[in-house]
Amino acid sequence: MKKYDVTIIGAGIGGLVCGCYLAKAGLNVLIVEQHSKPGGYCTSFERKGYKFDVGVHYFGSLREGGILFQILKDLGILGKIKFIVNDPTDRIITPDKTIFIRKDPSNTVKELISNFPKEEKNIKDFFEFMLQKDFLIIVSKTKKITFKTLLDSFFTTPELKSILSILLGNLGLPPSQMSALAAVIFFREFVLDGGYYPSGGIQILPDMLAKKFKDMGGTLLLSRKVNTICTKNNKVIGIILSNQQFIPSDIVVSNADGTMTYCELLDCQVAESKIANRLQTSPSAFVVYLGLKKKLEIHPKHYTTWLFNTYDIEHCYKEQIDLLKLQTLDYILCTFSSLIDPSLALNNKSIVRLFVGAKYADKEKWDASKEKICQLVLKRLEQIIPDIQSCIEIKEIATPCTLNRYTSNREGALFGWASYPTQIDLNIFPSQSNSIKNLYLAGHWVTHGAGQGGVATAGLSGRIGSSLILKEYKINKTI
Numbered sequence: 464m465k466k467y468d469v470t471i472i473g474a475g476i477g478g479l480v481c482g483c484y485l486a487k488a489g490l491n492v493l494i495v496e497q498h499s500k501p502g503g504y505c506t507s508f509e510r511k512g513y514k515f516d517v518g519v520h521y522f523g524s525l526r527e528g529g530i531l532f533q534i535l536k537d538l539g540i541l542g543k544i545k546f547i548v549n550d551p552t553d554r555i556i557t558p559d560k561t562i563f564i565r566k567d568p569s570n571t572v573k574e575l576i577s578n579f580p581k582e583e584k585n586i587k588d589f590f591e592f593m594l595q596k597d598f599l600i601i602v603s604k605t606k607k608i609t610f611k612t613l614l615d616s617f618f619t620t621p622e623l624k625s626i627l628s629i630l631l632g633n634l635g636l637p638p639s640q641m642s643a644l645a646a647v648i649f650f651r652e653f654v655l656d657g658g659y660y661p662s663g664g665i666q667i668l669p670d671m672l673a674k675k676f677k678d679m680g681g682t683l684l685l686s687r688k689v690n691t692i693c694t695k696n697n698k699v700i701g702i703i704l705s706n707q708q709f710i711p712s713d714i715v716v717s718n719a720d721g722t723m724t725y726c727e728l729l730d731c732q733v734a735e736s737k738i739a740n741r742l743q744t745s746p747s748a749f750v751v752y753l754g755l756k757k758k759l760e761i762h763p764k765h766y767t768t769w770l771f772n773t774y775d776i777e778h779c780y781k782e783q784i785d786l787l788k789l790q791t792l793d794y795i796l797c798t799f800s801s802l803i804d805p806s807l808a809l810n811n812k813s814i815v816r817l818f819v820g821a822k823y824a825d826k827e828k829w830d831a832s833k834e835k836i837c838q839l840v841l842k843r844l845e846q847i848i849p850d851i852q853s854c855i856e857i858k859e860i861a862t863p864c865t866l867n868r869y870t871s872n873r874e875g876a877l878f879g880w881a882s883y884p885t886q887i888d889l890n891i892f893p894s895q896s897n898s899i900k901n902l903y904l905a906g907h908w909v910t911h912g913a914g915q916g917g918v919a920t921a922g923l924s925g926r927i928g929s930s931l932i933l934k935e936y937k938i939n940k941t942i
Contacts, residue, residue, distance in 0.1 A: 465710075466701075466711040466712065466713075467491050467492060467493045467682075467710065467711070467712045467713070468485075468490040468491045468492060468712070468713050468714065468936070469482075469485050469490055469491075469492045469493070469712060469713070469714040469715070469716060469932060470492075470493045470494075470495065470701065470702055470710060470712035470714070470715050470716070471492065471493065471494040471495070471715075471716040471717075471718055471905070472495055472689045472692075472702065472715065472716065472717045472718060472719045472724075472728070473494075473495075473496060473497075473503065473717065473718030473719045473905075473906065474494050474495075474496035474498075474501035474502065474503070474669070474673065474683065474685070474718070475501075475502065475503030475504070475505070475669075475718050475870075475905075475906050475921065476502070476503065476505050476668070476669065476672070476906070476918050476921040476922050476925065477718045477905035477906030477907070477909070477921045477922065477924045477925040477928070478494055478496075478716065478718030478905050478906065478925065479494070479501060479502075479669055479672040479673060479676060479925065480534055480538075480672065480905070480921075480922045480924075480925030480926055480929075481716055481718070481903075481905045481924075481925035481926070481928045481929045481932075482494045482676045482681050482925075483538050483672060483675055483676045483679065483681070483925075484537070484538070484925070484926060484929035484930070484933075485681075485929050485932060485933070486676055486679040486680055486681040487538065487679050488929075488933055490932075490933075490936065491680070492676075492680075492681045492682070493681070493682045493683075493684065493710065493712070494676065494681065494682070494683045494684070495684045495687050495688075495689055495702070495704070495710075496683070496684065496685050496686075496687065497686070497687065497688040497689075497871065498685065498686070498869060498870075499685055499686050500666070500669075500670075500685065501669040501670065501672070501673045501683070501685070502517075502665075502666060502668070502669030502670075503669075503718075503870055503906075504517055504518030504519060504866075504870060504872075504877065505517075505518065505519045505665055505666075505668060505669050505918055505921075506518075506665065506666050506669065507664040507665050507666035510752075510754060510857050510859065511754065511856070511857055512754075512808070512809055512810070512812070513754035513807070513808050513812070513814055513857055514663075514664045514666075514807040514808070514814070515752045515754075515800075515814060515816065515859070516664060516665040516666075516798075516800055516816065517665070517861075517869075518750075518866075518877065519665050519917070519918055520665075520766055520767055520798040520800070520816070521552070521657055521658055521659055521660045521766050521767075522546070522657070522659040522660070522661070522668070522917075522918055522919070523652050523653030523654070523656050523657035523658075523659065523916075523917060523918070523919055524652040524653065524656055524916075524919035525546065525656070525659040526656050529652065529656055529919070530652060530919040530920070530922065530923050531918065531919040531922055534922045534923070534925075534926055537926075538672070538675055539675070540671050540672070540675055543671060544661050544662075544667055544668065544671055545661065545662040545663075546659040546660065546661055546662070547659075547660045547661075547662055547803050547804055548566065548658055548659055548660075549566075549658055549660070549764055549765065549766065549803050550565055550566040550567075550570075550658070551563035551564055551565050551566070551658075551763060551765045552564050552565070552566060552657050552658035552765060552766050552767065553630070553654075553657075553765060553766065553767045553768070553769065554765050554767070554768045554769070555626055555629055555630075555768075555769045555771075556768060556769065556770050556771065556846075556847070557622070557625070557626065557629075557771050557774060558771070558772060558773065558774065560578055560622070560626070562574055562575065562578055562626060563763070563765070564630075564654060564657075566658055568590060568594060568655045571590075571655070572586055572587060572590050575623070575626075578623075579620055579622075579623045581620070582618055582619070582620055582623055585617050585618050585619075586618075586623075588617060589617045589618070592604075592617075593647050593650050593651060593655070594651065594655065601644070601647055602644060604643075605642070605643035605644040605646075605647055606642075606643075606644050606884070607884055608643045608884065609638060609639055609640065609641060609642065609643055609884060610628065610631065610638040610641040610642070610643045610645075610646040611624075611628075611637075611638035611639045611641075612643060613643040613646070613647075614627060614628070614638060621774065622774050624638070625774040625775075625776045628776040628780075629769050629771060629776060630649075630650070630654050630769070631646060631649075631776075631780065632769065632780065632794075632796055632818075632820065633649065633653065633654075633917070634646075634649060634745065634878055634882055634914070634915060635745045635746040635748075635780070635820055635877060635878055635881070636745070636746075636780060636881060636882060636883075637776060637777045637779070637780035637781045638776065638777070639777055639781070640781070640881075640883055641882055641883075642882045642883060642884040642886075642887050642914050643884070644884075644887065644912075644913055644914065645882035645887055645913060645914020645915065645916075646882075646914075648913045648914060648916055648920075649914070649915075649916050649917075652916050652917075652919050652920070653916055653917055653919070658766060660766065660800070660803050660804060662804055662806070663804070663806065663807075664800070664804070664807055668918070687704055687705070688704065688705040689702050689703070689704060689705070689719075689728060690702075690703050690704060690705050690707075690728070691703040691728060691729075691730050692715055692717070692724070692728045692729050692730065692902065693709070693730055694729065694730055694731050694899055694902075697731070697898065697899055697900060698899065698900040698901055699712065699713070699714060699715045699899060699900065699901040699902050700712070701715070702715060713901060713936075714901045714902075714903065714932055714935075714936070715901065715902055715903070716902075716903045716904070716905050716928055716932070717902070717903070717904050717905070718904075718905045718906040718925075719871060719906075719908075720870075720871050720872050720873045720876075720908060721739050721742075721873075721879070721880070721892055721904070721908030722739040722740065722873045723871060723873065724739075724904065724908070725738075725739050726739055726740065729899065729902075731899075733896075733898035733899060734897070734898055735892070735896065735897070735898055738891065738892065739892075742880050742881075742886055742891070742892070743880070743881045743883065743886065744872075744873050744874055744876035744879070744880060744881060745876045745877055745878035745879060745880065745881045745882070745915070746820045746821065746822070746876070746877065746878075746881075747820075747821050747822070747823055747863035747866055747867075747874060747875035747876055747877055748818050748819065748820055748821050748861075748863070748866070748875075748877055749786055749818070749819045749820075749821040749833075749836055749840070749860075749861070749862055749863070750816065750817065750818055750860070750861040750865075750866075751816070751817040751837050751840050751841070751858065751859070751860055751861075752814075752816050752857070752858070752859040752860075752861070753814070753815040753816070753817070753851075753855055753857065753858055754808065754812065754813075754814060754855070754856045754857030754858075755808075755812060755813040755814070755815060755851075755854040755855060755856065756812055756854055756855075756856040757811070757812065757813060757854050758811040758812065758813055759799060759801070759802060759813040759815075759848070761799060761802060761847075764799075764802045764803065765799070765802070766798060766799065766800070766802075766803060767796065767797065767798050767799075768796075768797040768798075768799070768847065769794070769796055769797075770794060770795050770796075770797060770843060770844075770846060770847065771793065771794040772793055772794070772843075772846075773793045773794070775793075778793065779793050779794045779820075780820060785822050786819060786821050786822070786832075786836050787822075787824060787828055787829075787832050787836075789836075789839065790839075791839060791842075792819060792839045792840060792842075792843045794819070794843075795817050795818065795819055795840055795843045795844065796817065796818040796819070797815060797816070797817055797818075797844065797847070798815070798816045798817075798818075799813070799814070799815060800814050800816070801813045801814040812856070815844070815848070815851075817840050817841075817844060819836075819840060821862070821863050822863070823863045823864075823867070823874035823875055824863070824864075825864075826862075826864040829862040829863070829864055833860050833862055834860075837858070837860055862875075863875030878907055878915040878917075879906070879907030879908045879909075879915050880892065880907075880908065880910065880915075882914035882915055886910070887910055887911070887912060887913060887914045888910060888912060889910060889911065889912035890910075891910045892904065892908060892909060892910040893909065893910065894909050894924065894927050894928045894931055895928075895931050901935075903928045903931065903932060904924070904928065905921075905924045905925045905928045906921055906924055906925075907920070907921050907924070909924040909927075909928075911923065911924065911927075
């Protein structure tokens with residue numbers, strides 16, 4: 464059996480980026496992915512002419528100098544993907560206000576000031592703080608506090624604080640639990656530099672990364688599951704696939720679920736397994752994918768609507784809503800990809816995708832309740848699309864069990880570890896294993912010291928992991 468310099472488990476964005484950098488450096492790299500396509504949550508699927516994005520709704524951090532911009536530039540694919548940029552990006556609907564998030568942060572500031580004129584100075588001060596160049600000032604003020612504490616230090620109006628907290632739905636936590644540092648990074652790299660949609664759908668990015676990886680000599684195995692990370696004397700020696708095939712490798716990078724990596728895949732006991740079992744995961748979601756037999760007329764065009772009938776964001780997000788017990792929904796997140804890219808739904812048809820935060824539960828419970836919950840979601844959607852029920856041509860439902868099945872993320876977690884102030888420390892789940900030599904991590908189960916920020920930070924984990932490997936590998940080669 465051929466021996467590889469590096470084997471990567473999982474073709475999520477972190478694994479693909481890591482593989483590309485290593486292959487570019489001349490290493491012999493293998494990526495093994497359990498799914499039939501690369502991308503993890505950054506994938507798309509098709510049903511009867513509709514192309515649905517699974518999890519990601521657009522990309523951020525693609526300004527010049529942004530994290531994702533730099534990665535795509537480094538790998539030579541920046542100009543090979545056409546990104547559609549729309550303004551505004553998001554619409555927030557509350558009981559008495561409609562507010563748009565704009566591409567230019569200064570216009571978002573103006574939007575907020577027009578709705579909360581008494582908070583004008585505080586709004587300007589808050590955005591100036593988040594966007595300042597001296598990042599150490601941000602870290603020193605936010606590292607140990609929650610986003611709620613940070614908001615309270617700037618604002619007095621509860622409704623304004625709620626509106627800013629609504630966007631934390633992208634990370635799945637309420638302001639009283641969310642790390643202020645994680646929230647600020649997320650605002651900087653996604654909310655205030657977001658709205659980049661790849662023409663043709665979200666799948667375009669992982670497909671392009673996979674092609675680049677193979678063009679540089681990398682090997683990608685799809686629909687193959689890894690059963691074991693093999694070690695000898697606390698050092699990686701390779702992997703075993705589900706068909707019992709052993710693949711020797713000097714280095715292994717796990718882009719898989721953090722708990723699975725240390726508690727299931729490794730063939731030995733390590734300290735990280737106790738840490739993984741102690742840490743709390745981010746929430747999952749209940750997702751409804753709709754193909755509509757009409758063209759939506761929503762003005763101005765935008766990607767995402769946050770539809771809330773309450774300002775009590777703590778109630779909406781806290782502890783992940785137990786959907787199995789609810790009779791009504793206080794909020795839904797709606798995305799409209801075909802508004803931005805009509806090619807995703809031909810013949811003047813439309814795509815709507817609906818999210819609600821959800822706790823994990825047994826598949827039997829979801830199977831018994833998912834249609835009822837779907838109707839609650841559609842009932843809330845009627846607020847902005849009154850005739851929705853008569854327009855549905857395709858309907859697909861994903862529960863936390865569905866997300867777990869396709870990605871193997873623990874309990875269908877969407878964002879790796881929950882971004883609590885106590886769980887974002889750089890040393891909790893670092894890129895390089897402390898217990899097993901030549902074992903590395905990539906993806907949203909790596910702690911960066913700044914929480915999770917979506918595709919950009921997943922890609923960053925891959926770049927960081929590859930740089931550590933190349934540094935180590937050069938040392939090994941000289942020996």
